[in-house]
Amino acid sequence: MDAGLLSFLIFSAVKIGVVFGAVMTMFAYAVLAERKISAAIQDRVGPNRVSFPLIGSIPVIGPFLTRLGIWQPLVDGVKAFTKEDYTPEHVRKGWFWLAPMVAMVPSVLVLAVIPFGSSMDFGKVFGLDFGRQAMVIADLNVGILYTFGIVSLSVYGIVLAGYASNSKFPFLGGIRASAQMISYEIAMGMSVVPVFMIIGELNLSDIIAYQAENGWLAFPLFASKMNTDAFVLLPCMVVSFLIFTVSAFAETNRLPFDLPEAETELVSGYNTEYGSMKFAFFFMGEYIAMIAGSAMIVVLFFGGWTLPFWGLDQTADTLVKGVLQILIFVGKLSVFLGMMIWVRWMLPRFRYDQLMDLGWRRILPLALANIVLTAVLIYWNHAS
C-alpha cells in the first residue's frame, strides 16, 4: 500500500477516535454542566455526592472534586448501561429499536466536517511520515451543505420514536417534532446564506481562514487588518447569527422550543416509552446536536479556532500552538453551550402555533430580507 494512503487512513482513524471520544466526554460533562448551572440558577446545590475511591480521600482536592460533581457522569453512565432494557409490550419493535440510533447518528456525523483546529505537523512517527494534517475529519468543499443534509435526517429519529411507541403522547411529540424541525431548518439554511455571499466558499476551513484575515463575522474587532467592509456588513451578520442561534435551539429541541418533549404537556413526548440506554441515546443525540450547533456558530460567526492575538490566527507551526488552538475552539464552543443551557432554565415554552408563527412569519422573512440587504451592501462595498 502507498505510504501516503496508509498514513491518511491511520490518521483519519485516530482523528475519528479522538473526536468521538472527546465529544462523548463533552456530552457527559455537558449534562453535568446542565445540572450544575440549573442548580445555580434555581438556588440549589446540584450533584455533589459521588466520590472517587482513592482521589476522594486526598485532603482538600478530593472533597472539592466531589462537591463539583466531577464523578457524577461516570456513575450516570454506569447506571444507564446497567439498567434493565425494557421494551413495552405494545410498541412496534423494530422501529422502536431503530429510532434512538437514527436520532443519535446524524448529530455525530455533523461533527465530521467541523474544523476544530488548524493543521499540525506531526513529522515522522514509527517510520511513517504523517506530515501536516488538518484538524478536521473530512475537509469537504461542500461542508455546510453536508451539514444541513445530515441535520435534516435527525428529525427522522424523533418521528420514528413517536410512531414506534404506538402510544398517543409520543405520537403527538413526533408530529410536533416533524413540523418544528423542518420549519426551522429552512430558517437556519437561509440565515447562513449571507455568510457565503460574503466569503464565497462553502468549505468551513476556508470560512475560518477568511475570518482569521478579516475579523470574525459577528465580532470583527481585533482583526489583523482593520476592515471597514466588515463593519458595514456587521448588522447583517449579527442578524444571521441570531437567526442561526434561535434555529439551532429549535433544531436541538431545547427550551423554549422543546415542544416534542414538553414534559408538562406530553408527559415526556417522543421518548415517553423509552428507558435505560435507548433513552440515553436520545439524550446523547440532543446534547451532541447542541455541541455540533455551538461548534457551527463558532465556525461560522466567531472565527473557529482562531484568536486574533499572539499569532493564534495563523496555522500552527508548533504542536503546542496546535493544541492551544484546539482548546480555543473548545473554549468558544463551551461558551455557546453554556448559553444554551442558561436559556433553557430562564424561559417558558412556546405554544405550537406560536412556534410555527415565529418560524414562518417572523424569522423566515427576516432571514430573506437579510439576504437581500447583504447583497445590496456587498454591491455597495464593491462599487465604492
Add this chain to the structure above:
Amino acid sequence: MATTREIEIGDSVASVAASLAEGHGIREIDGDRMVLNMGPSHPSTHGVLRIVLELDGEVITKATPDIGYLHRGDEKIAENMTYTQFIPYTDRLDYLAPLANNVAYSLAVEKLLDVHDKLPLRCQYIRVICCELARISAHLLGLGAFAMDVGALTVFLHTFTEREKIYSLCESLTGARFTTSYTRIGGVARDTPAGWIDALEKFLLEVEVNFDESEKLLTRNRIWVDRTRNVGVISREDAIDYGITGPNLRGSGVDYDVRKAHPYLIYDQLEFDVPLGSVGDCYDRYLVRMEEMRQSVRIIRQCIKGLPGGRDNQGGEAVNLDDGKIVLPPKAKVLTSMEELIHQFMLVTQGVNAPKGEIYFGAENPKGELGFYINSLGGGTPNRLKIRAPSFVNLSILPELLKGCLISDVVAILGSIDFVMGECDR
C-alpha cells in the same frame, strides 16, 4: 301523568373505558378525532384529575373532566366524630393551605355555637395571620406550578424556597410542617412561641424579594405573556354562572371577596385591596394571585402591629375563649378542681354540646370560598357536614373553557385555575 326521560351517558369517559377493556392497540378513532386520556397521573394535572380530551389535531373539541380519584369520604367521616376530632381532616382538604382550612372550619363550628364574635382578640389576630400565611403559601405553589406547566421551571423552585420557610414557621407554631391542625373550637392550640413574630417579620421581608424575582421572570416575559394572555378567558357572566370564587372570580373582574363582602374575624378592621382582573384570562388570574400575595403581606404586617398582648404576649392576653364547656381547661386546673375535671371529661368524651340547628359559614380561602354547612341535631357530632370546596366548583367550568384550545393551553389553563384535588374530591 308521569313522564320519564332517558338520560344518555354516551360520553368519552365511557368510550375510553370500553376501548381500554378491549385491549391494547390503537384504540377508538372515532371519525377523525383522537381521544387522549390526560391523567389521573399526568405531570400537570396537579394530583389526580383526569381529563378525557377529544382532539382534532392539537385542537380540543371536547373535554370531560373525571374527578373522584382522591375521594376519602371526609363529609361522612365528620358525622362519626366530635367537632374537634374533625380538625385534622380539614388539613387534608386543601393541603396547600391547611392553616386556612383549620380556621374556616373552627369558625363554622363557632358560628353554630354562636361564639364566633366573642373570640378573644389575640386569637382572631393569630388566626388572620395564619389565614394569610396559608394564602401566600398556596399562591406561591399555584404560581410556581403554573409557571412550571408553561415551561418555566425555575420559578417553581424559587417559590418553593419561600414555601419551605413558611413550613418552618408552621412547624414552630404548630409542631407540624404540613398537617397543622392548629385551631381548636374556641381558640387555637397554643399561643405563638417566643420569637415567632420576629421570624415571621423576617420572612415577610424575604418573600417580598421573591415576589419581585418571580415577576421579573414572568410578568413582562414575551413568551409567558403570549402563552397566557387571551387564553382560557372566563367572562364575568360565566364566572358568576358557574359559581367560581376566589382569585379566579376576581380575575374575571367580579369584585367579590368574602373577607370584604362578609367580613369575619378582624378583616373589617384591616386595610387591604382586592385586586381585580379585566379580561379573565390566565394572565389576569396570574396577576391577581401575584397581587393577593402582596396584600397578604400587608395584612400580616398590620396584624403584627396591632397584635394584642404584644409580640410574645407579654401582656398575658387570652388566646382561647373563657368557656369551659367549649375550650379544654388548663391541665393544672383539671387535676385540682372538680369543675374543670368535669369539663375536661365531657369535652373529651362527648365533644362540645352544640345546639340544634344548621349554619353555613364561608371563608375566603386561597382557592376560593371554602364553605362548611353544618346540620346539627344537638350534641357533640354533626348530623351532616357539607363542605363547599372551591376547587370542585372552579373545575366545573373546564369543559366549557377547554373547548377549542390547544393541548398546550390545557396545562396553562389548569395551572391558572389552581385547584387542589384533595379539596375537590374530599
